[in-house]
Amino acid sequence: MILWIFLFLVGRIFAEECPYHGGNLVDDLMIVDWVDRRVNDPFPVQYNLLFQGGYINMPSARMECEGRIGIGYSSIPPYRLYNLRCQVTNFLEVSGNYRVFKGIPDPILSDFGFGNKADKGVNVKLSLLKPEDSLYKLPGIAIGAEDFLGTQTFKSKYVVVTHVLPDYNFEASVGLGAKRIKGWFGGALWMPWRHSCYRWLQPIALVAEYDATDTKHDPHPDGRKTQTPINFGLNYRFNDIFQFSANYIRGKAFAGSLSATYNFGYCEGFLPKIDNPPLHYPCCDDPIEKAFRKQKFSVHLIERGYKDLRITLQNKTYRTEDELLSRLRCLLAACIPCNISQVTIVLETDGFPIQEYHFPMEYVRQWSEGEICETELSVLVRRKEVCFPLHGTRTTLFSCPYEPFCFKLVPHTYTLFGSARGKFKYSLGVGAAVSGFLPTNIYYSAQVGYPLFTDLENVSDVDRLNPSQIINVRTDLIRYIKQRGVQLDEAYLQKGWNLGYGVFARLSGGYFERQYGGVASELLWYPLKYPFSFGAEAAILWKRDYSGLRFQHKIRKLNGFTPSYLSFTGSQYFFNFYYDWRAVDLDLKVKLGKFLAADWGARFEVSRYFPSGLILTLWYTYTNGKDMINGQTYYDKGVSLSMPLDIFYTYSCRKRFGFGMSAWLRDVGAISATGRPLYSLIREHR
Known part of the structure; x- marks a missing residue:
């Protein structure tokens, strides 16, 4: 009944806007023109200072097109924000903020190379109804949460309704929030010159909002001062990629942002593939x-x-x-x-x-x-x-045998959040890799790296706020990447088999990564005609010395801040399940078993893949490892991105750029690399 009422109201709305008198060609053409203008000339989405669809500090219910990824910087006195965002689907927006407190040193960490106090947060917004779904005749509705992961210092949740009037170049929102966004809020945006004959005037947007931020309880002392909840400013979006904003907030401070976004999910390439061989091969007598x-x-x-x-x-x-x-x-x-x-x-x-x-x-x-x-x-x-x-x-x-030798230069990069307040640290360098095939098609890979730039010199491998109390299988990574000179990153052999009927197997052994080496095996059933597959894998691992080629036989465990060293031979084994949900372009993975720190549990991965080849992955690990951060049990979680590089080339290739990072560098839910996993290897080539 509710559905029929909804359809009746929508029908009445459209009928009033687009009258139709059967058999009248002029009316038919007017209807087509009206729909085309709504579809092909969408009202632009603007970003707020947290890099969400919104105004200045407040959000709106607007959503970008799926596949759009961006990076930005905001100055919101008394904070500096480094931002990322991704439109995972047409109805799901995810953004992240790395927030630095201006003029507030960290009482514990600043003396150890971590700079001013900082925090990081993740925001999510879910659209229940988009204005575009009704060609702007109905308002959009969205629910969202800010800073819902981590320390949640700036946590808030809200519901917001946004109505867009494209004929008047105007949109307005009203919403209700809790926590940091406290009570009712609203915002409005007007683009007075959107259809001007001067293109440089068209992107100008005037914004204003009623800011419901609970400034009385702001974590920064300077953020508690306000004269008015009314904020206003100006946005300028250039070439549908760059957005600049200048705002006056709280009646006493200037704020601004600079960001860049692009739809990498549906990008067909920045350059034409002029260097590909001709598609139609002429008849000839070539072998x-x-x-x-x-x-x-x-x-x-x-x-x-x-x-x-x-x-x-x-x-x-x-x-x-x-x-x-x-x-x-x-x-x-x-x-x-x-x-x-x-x-x-x-x-x-x-x-x-x-x-x-x-x-x-x-x-x-x-x-x-x-x-x-x-x-x-x-x-x-x-x-x-x-x-x-x-x-x-x-x-x-x-x-003809497989290629025995392939040499390439690769980046030698480590990034991490090394404390409970989210301090971002890095090590950047250059590496050289060689790979190929030995007789009987045994694959080998070796890679060395040399660090060039790093800010880890004064950073300890023990978290100064929340030291890990389980065996340190990962948190001493800093000891490895602080080593100077040429370091061996990996050197291993791998042999794979197709056993028939969709069953695959592999064996691998050697130095798998900077911290671990050993032997591993995997069995996978991956049939062509089904969207699901499953398999099992196991590995025996030894922890490498901080430099050189030798292995350690003991591992550190902290009691408070006091270290002790236990005998250690690592192992991990999992039962894996995979499902390719092609209807919504999602790849689902579940790992069940024993992790590297002897904790048992499951790791869940959700990957969204796009027509361009871009893959975005979120993971969450739930185990029985008792890893505590700020009095709460921490479960490993993170995000990764894999992007095809041929969108930047004038020729086709299968090379990819990959980057991933956990929310914190911890020991719980840790997994060592064991070579090239069968599922991702086969799926990439299918």
């Missing part, structure tokens, strides 16, 4: 392996049966399956002899096959001659699990 090599494929094996070919190759260039199949279709149509009725393409990664494509050449040739379309051919090309032909039933036409 098949040479034709594939010209298209940037690495062919390792070509076998012939009675009337079929089996081509085993590695795709190290093309990131999407659509582009991969497009090039394979063109190659096969141009280069395969007419007496071959089927070609099987076996796709490999890290020395083992992961899946195969069956191309019926009769239909491939019909497609090349224009008799059937690409969509029809895509239905006829089957993707299947790898099958293994009987020995001696095929003739080898070509064989």
Whole structure:
């Protein structure tokens, strides 16, 4: 009943705005024009000083398009804020603030290289109804929470309603908050020159708000002084990327911000792919392996049966399956002899096959001659699990080993929040990596690093406020990265297998990371036809010395601030479950088992992937480890980002940039690297 009432009201609203008299072409065209203007000329979203959709200090119910990521800086006397934001979906906004208290030294940590007092917080806003959903005829409604993780010094929660009037270039909000946002608040925004003929005038937005911040209980003494709750200012958004703001707040101080955002989630690339080989390969008499090599494929094996070919190759260039199949279709149509009725393409990664494509050449040739379309051919090309032909039933036409040597320069970077008040520390340097394959397709990787810039010289590897009281499997990381000179980051071997029917396995051993080395194994069932998979993994690990190649056999454990050293051989083993929720572009992972600090529990990961290849991941770990911060049990949590680099290049490639960070550097829920995990390795190439 409620749904029918809602639909009736919406219908009446639209009917009043867009009258329709059947059979009148002019009215029909006016309706189309009205809808086009609403869809293609959306009212811009403005950011407040916390880098949320809003005004100055107060939020609104507005949301950006999903996939938009940004970085910014705000000055809100008496604080300086370094901000990040991400529009995870069209209805979920996440932002983070690293807040520095001006003129307030940390009573405990400032003497140890941590500077002024600081705090960090995470904000989230969930849209229940967006103004755009009704083409601005209905208001937007959102609920949100600020600083809901960590020390929660600036914690607040709110509900806000925003109505947008695009014909008047105006929006207004009213909301109700609790905690730091105390009681009723409101805001308004006007863009008087939005449709001006002068483009430099169009982005100007005048903003004003009623600020409900509870300044009487502000953590900073200078933040408790206020003369009026009315704030006002001016925003300027340039090229839909940069936003500048200048504001006058509390009747006594000037505030401002500078930010940059871009929709990396739907970015098709900043540069055209002019250096890619031509898509349509002309008919020629080149050997098949040479034709594939010209298209940037690495062919390792070509076998012939009675009337079929089996081509085993590695795709190290093309990131999407659509582009991969497009090039394979063109190659096969141009280069395969007419007496071959089927070609099987076996796709490999890290020395083992992961899946195969069956191309019926009769239909491939019909497609090349224009008799059937690409969509029809895509239905006829089957993707299947790898099958293994009987020995001696095929003739080898070509064989080439994997690349034995690949050298590259890589960043050598460590970042961490090293105290209970969120002090950000870093070490930046350069590294050199070499990888390749030994005989029998054993993968190897070795990497060394050299630190160039660091602010960790005076930082202790013991948290001065909340020292970890479980065995220190992670919190002594600072001892490792403070070492000078060239350091070995990793050096290990790994062998993978496809056991058939979607079952994969791997063994690895060596120096897996800066802190640990050992041996590890993994078994994974990852079928093609199901969205879920599961597996198991185990590792025996030894803790490395702070420098050099030797291992330690004892590990530190603190009682208060007093250290003791226990015998230690590390182990971790997990049962893993994965689910690819393709309807909403989410990848869900769960790890159940024993973590490195002998704590038992589960780690939950949610990854949002976008058409551009961007992947954003949030994780939360719940274990029985008793790690206390400020009197509360801490559970490891964090965020990571993985971005394809080919959006910046004039050619296709599969290289990625990855970065991740936990909320705090702690020992609970710790996991050591053990080589290249099977699920992510296979999923990336599928």
